[in-house]
Amino acid sequence: MSKRRRNIVVGAVLLLTAVFIWLERSPVGNNWQAQPDDFEKYHAKTFTVVNVVDGDTIDIGVPDGKYERTRIRLWGIDTPETKSEIPAVCRLGREAAEFTTKLALGKQVVVYLDEGNRTRGKYDRLLAYVKLPDGRFLNEVLVIEGFAYADLRFRHSLYNKYKQLQAVARRQKGGLWEHVTREQLPEWLQRMNPNLLNK
Numbered sequence: 699m700s701k702r703r704r705n706i707v708v709g710a711v712l713l714l715t716a717v718f719i720w721l722e723r724s725p726v727g728n729n730w731q732a733q734p735d736d737f738e739k740y741h742a743k744t745f746t747v748v749n750v751v752d753g754d755t756i757d758i759g760v761p762d763g764k765y766e767r768t769r770i771r772l773w774g775i776d777t778p779e780t781k782s783e784i785p786a787v788c789r790l791g792r793e794a795a796e797f798t799t800k801l802a803l804g805k806q807v808v809v810y811l812d813e814g815n816r817t818r819g820k821y822d823r824l825l826a827y828v829k830l831p832d833g834r835f836l837n838e839v840l841v842i843e844g845f846a847y848a849d850l851r852f853r854h855s856l857y858n859k860y861k862q863l864q865a866v867a868r869r870q871k872g873g874l875w876e877h878v879t880r881e882q883l884p885e886w887l888q889r890m891n892p893n894l895l896n897k
Contacts, residue, residue, distance in 0.1 A: 733817050733818060736817040736818070736824065737811055737813075737817070739760075740768070740809045740811060740826065741809065741810060741813075742808060742809070742810060743808065744806050744807065744808050744809075745758035745760055745768075745806070745807060745809060746758065746759045746806055746807075747759075747802040747803055747804065747805055747807055748767060749767065749803075750795060750799045750802065750803050751769070752779070752780045752791065752794070752795045752798075753777025753780075753791065753794025753795045753798050753845055753846060754772045754775050754776060754777040754794075754798075754840070755769065755770065755771050755772070755823065756769075756770050756772070756828070757769050757770070758770060758807070758809065762824070768824055769821075769823045769824065770823060770824045770826045770828065771819050771820075771823040771824070771825055771826075772826065772827070772828060772836060772837045772840070772846075773812055773826055773827050773837060773854050774827075774837055774849055774854050774856055774857065775840055775847065775848060775849050776846060776847045776849040777791065777794040777840060777845060777846045777847075778791035778794060778874070780792055780795050793845065793873075794845040794846060797840065797843065797845050798836065798840065798845075801830060801836060801839065802828070802830065802836055805831050806831060807828045807829060807830060807831070807836070808828070808829040809824075809826045809827075809828060809829075810827040810828075811824075811825070811826055811827075812825065812826075812827070812854045812855050812856075813855070814855075815853075815854055815855065825854075827856070837856075837860070838859075838860070838863060841863045841864055841867060842863050842866070842867055843867070843872065844872035844873020844874045844875055844876070845873050845874065846874075847864060847874065848860035848861050848863065848864035850890050850891070851890070
C-alpha cells in the first residue's frame, strides 16, 4: 500500500471515529434513544429508590425491559467516580455516593423526564430529574452542596439553572470546590472551561 493511500485510509478511519463520537454525545445523534413509552411509564410518577450506584446514578424498583430495576442517570450533573486508578477522578466520589444514599435510598421519589429531549443516555440509562420527598430535586441538591458538577456537555431544560447553581457552590468553596486544583476537575470540565478556577 502506498504512503498516500495509507494516509487516506487513516484519515477516513479518524473521520468516522469522530462522527461516531459526535453521534454518541450529540442530542441529535441520541434521538434514536428517545423512547415515547418512557414518558408514559416514568414521567411524573412515584417510585422507590432501591439502590444507589454512585452519586449521580440510582436504581428505582420497577422493571426496565429485561432488567428487574430501572437505572437512572441524573440529568444535568456529573459526580466524581467511585472507582478509578486516578485519585483525582475519585475526589469526593465516595462522599457523593454516601450523600445520595442518605437523601434517596429507600425513599419514594418522583421521576421527571426532560420534555422535548432524549430519555436515554449512555448505556441506555433513563435520564431524569428526581424529586425527593421534601420537594427538593436530588440533581440540584448535589450541585448546590458541592457533591456534583453541572454537566455542561449536554443541553437540557435546566442547563442554565444548573450552571448558576454551580457558580454559587464554587463561590462558597464547599465540597468539590474546597481547595480544588485544576488537575482535580474532570477532564471534560478542564477542556470546556480552562479558566474556571481563575474566575
